[in-house]
Amino acid sequence: MSQDPLRYFRVEARELVDQISAGVLDLDQQPGTEPVARLLRFAHTLKGAARVVRQQEIADRAHAFEEVLVPHRADGGALPADEMRELLRLNDEIEGYVAALEPTPEPAPAPAPA
Numbered sequence: 001m002s003q004d005p006l007r008y009f010r011v012e013a014r015e016l017v018d019q020i021s022a023g024v025l026d027l028d029q030q031p032g033t034e035p036v037a038r039l040l041r042f043a044h045t046l047k048g049a050a051r052v053v054r055q056q057e058i059a060d061r062a063h064a065f066e067e068v069l070v071p072h073r074a075d076g077g078a079l080p081a082d083e084m085r086e087l088l089r090l091n092d093e094i095e096g097y098v099a100a101l102e103p104t105p106e107p108a109p110a111p112a113p114a
Contacts, residue, residue, distance in 0.1 A: 031078040
């Protein structure tokens with residue numbers, strides 16, 4: 001069996017995508033600087049991990065996610081609806097890229113002829 005270089009990244013990326021999803025919902029329900037800071041940490045961690053394993057599409061979208069949030073780092077107000085939609089869209093794209101990294105199961109061997 002070959003070594004899977006993305007095994008640990010997939011686990012971490014799935015966890016971060018889940019945390020980002022929950023964080024965006026939290027931010028929508030209770031705006032503030034703390035949820036923005038938490039989301040920035042998750043996105044930054046994902047971006048760095050993606051770059052280490054050369055998953056540039058994921059890193060680029062995590063960076064774009066950060067770019068939406070950075071202007072709101074110091075204010076505690078609600079994000080405009082279009083920015084919330086953009087965060088959700090970017091997270092969905094990241095989730096799709098992470099899902100595409102799942103290894104395809106090897107087909108079962110054909111039964112031996114009788």
